[in-house]
Amino acid sequence: MRKFKSNLIVALCGASVLLALVPLAMILFYVISRGFSALNWAFFTQTPKPVGEAGGGMGNAIVGTLILIVIAGVIAIPVGVLSGVHLAEFKGTRFSSMVRFAADVLNGVPSIVIGIFAYAIIVLPLKRFSAIAGGFALAIIVIPVVARTTEELLRLVPGGLKEAALALGATRAKAMFSVILPAALPGILTGILVALARVAGETAPLLFTAFNNRFFSTNVTQPIGSLTVQVFTYALSPYDDWIRQAWAGALVLVTMILILSIIARVATRRLERMARG
């Protein structure tokens, strides 16, 4: 009886793994099959057609997403990495546990709320939606991830390395920036890459910051289109062609994120092996 119960629960645990893989398989299947058939050259090069007209593409939105990511990276990388350095180097202090806690809390703040914050800080004073506001919102999402990743990777650097540098008369700052940080850099870069890839999939914080734009735009003080917002708009539209393009957009998004995560996965695995020696 006890044996039976044990085996039953073990089987149920196995079943829950399968159960979780069902939606994964379904999503990938639909995104690939529906998205692929709607992909064409125009999708990458053209801008959306006026309401109801078939054809056109998401070229502007793809560029827009890239611009937003660059803005987010420019803001988030220095703040995230240097906060991470602080957390790793001064780990015992009360201040750093406060920062760590704040980073963890920030990580859990819904992205829509972060969108409101960016709206209040940037859109309201400038009196218009802008790529800057969208990028800023995304940056806030990226910062805690980068900070914590940096901290963790710096801690993985063998302590001997730091001691060797200090023993040679390097200051703490020198040791950090010339020895420890470079040693952890490949890992930190992959971490940043993954964080930026993930944030490229964000929609909610862009809705009322970057807003949307049917045309190609590289002006960061103007509203800008993005893949995610464009997919959202098209998904809820009544036009078949737009819905097909929404799937294509989803495919592009998923492909981009998966490729980056896989690269990061392989890279971290290799790094771990190197760290172990």
Add this chain to the structure above:
Amino acid sequence: MPIIKTSEDRALRLGTGAFAVFVVLLVAGIGVVLTQQSVLSIRKFGLAFWTRSTWNPVSGEFGALPFIWGTLYSSLIALLIAAPIALGIAIFINEISPLKLRQPLSYLTELLAAIPSIVYGLWGIFVLVPIVRKLELLAPEWLKKVPLFTGPPLGVGMLSAGVILAVMVVPLTSSVAREILRGVPMTQREAALALGATRWEAIRIALGYGRTGIIGAVMLGLGRALGETMAVTMVIGNNPQVSTSLFAPQYTMAAVIANEFTEAADELYLHALIEIGLVLFLITIVVNALSRILTRRVVRA
């Protein structure tokens, strides 16, 4: 040579500290700014904002009860579905599966976390909702008298939202739960096994040892579900009503912000939406802070 902190070390501390302060300021800033931007609504409606269910932008009457209800209800459903599955996954990968399968399985389940919420939403509208509608059509008449299952079978509604949230929450909860299980000393399971415990009984000992952390893992999932926006708004039906029915189209806090923010023509309307955002912020902070405390204590011990 006296051992003193060089000025360069001071600079390191202060220089990097300045950026770290930014992280703390962001959290505080969000709270302050959202409060500032919702004063009109807070002043005008007070606590009644959270107990009234009229949401009428035209007449300027704003009651957020349906949204907080929808948020809590959908998250609860998501947790009821996701928690056992996530735990099952964590147990399977950590305690049962052969070593060789561990990496690929955990990678696959974590892939679920990498899929953007808009893609979940797209899948939700065109794949999940039709399936749910078919299931709802299958519901026998007697079942439809139960308050949980009343109303027309639309597909969009609370059930679809709960399911999609569950799928989205599983990877986070299961990966944290795995972390917790990994922190449970092997000797705990061995002690149980040596007393003649079955495999499951030994796993239960491990779960018991890490129970605070496991609760934390589930709460982390809750925090995620509460704030999830796009996928939910695409399948929940966006109808501000308080209903116990799983079939009924409802609304959530995050969804109403996403849908109405750019339409909010007057300031009171905008402030009412931001007040919803403020409360969502506060709720998720409490939930996340609690879960961090719970998970951290165990991982440290």
Add this chain to the structure above:
Amino acid sequence: MDEVKITVRDFDFYYGTNKVLHAISLDIPKNRVTALIGPSGCGKSTFLRSINRMNDIIPGIRVDGKILVDDVDVYGSGIDVVSLRRRVGMVFQKSNPFPKSIYENVAYGLRINGLRDKRKLDEAVSRSLDRAALLDEVKDRLNASALALSGGQQQRLCIARALAVDPDVLLMDEPASALDPIATQKIEELVFDLKKNYTIVIVTHNMQQAARVSDRTAFFMLGKLVEYDDTRTIFMNPSVKLTEDYITGRFG
């Protein structure tokens, strides 16, 4: 000659492809204390954990040969590992109480076996605590957390917990190595008392301890059983030079 409780014949053990026990053969007598000694890494723990098949939880292990407990091959087909482990109890090097009350720790093995009767549970708990020489120290706070006990008390609690399911064999892997001298002495006295009712196999790194508590001693080296005899013989008059060198401390 004593009655034999455990018979080991040509027992080999592999972690993956790494063979760590080579053709071990020995007879462990009933109601006696048998000590396993030998340098670190020679396979004492592996051997001990083979007797109640605790090694089964390690992936990739393989065994050859036989271990018979009461003439039944524990690696034979149709063996129920769960009930084997109930009959062959184990105490670990580091005490590992569950984060539950003292009472619940001791009652655990009985509870999972379906014992619900409160009176019987109470009885078994205090009997086991008594046998483990812990009852007097904890009888007023059975509901206190086991983690609040001292290291030595925790280890005796683990012994009580193992005794509660009423095994006939008790395997102990360096049960006192993490304890101070006084707590160690208590455990040794306990082992001495317990052999009236149990067959005990104990791993120890402490030569005096082996000499004090055991009746038989087995000396392992590099995964081989070098010598196995009465403890007095092993310590006073070993027949193998290696054993003598080890005991007199002439090598690690």
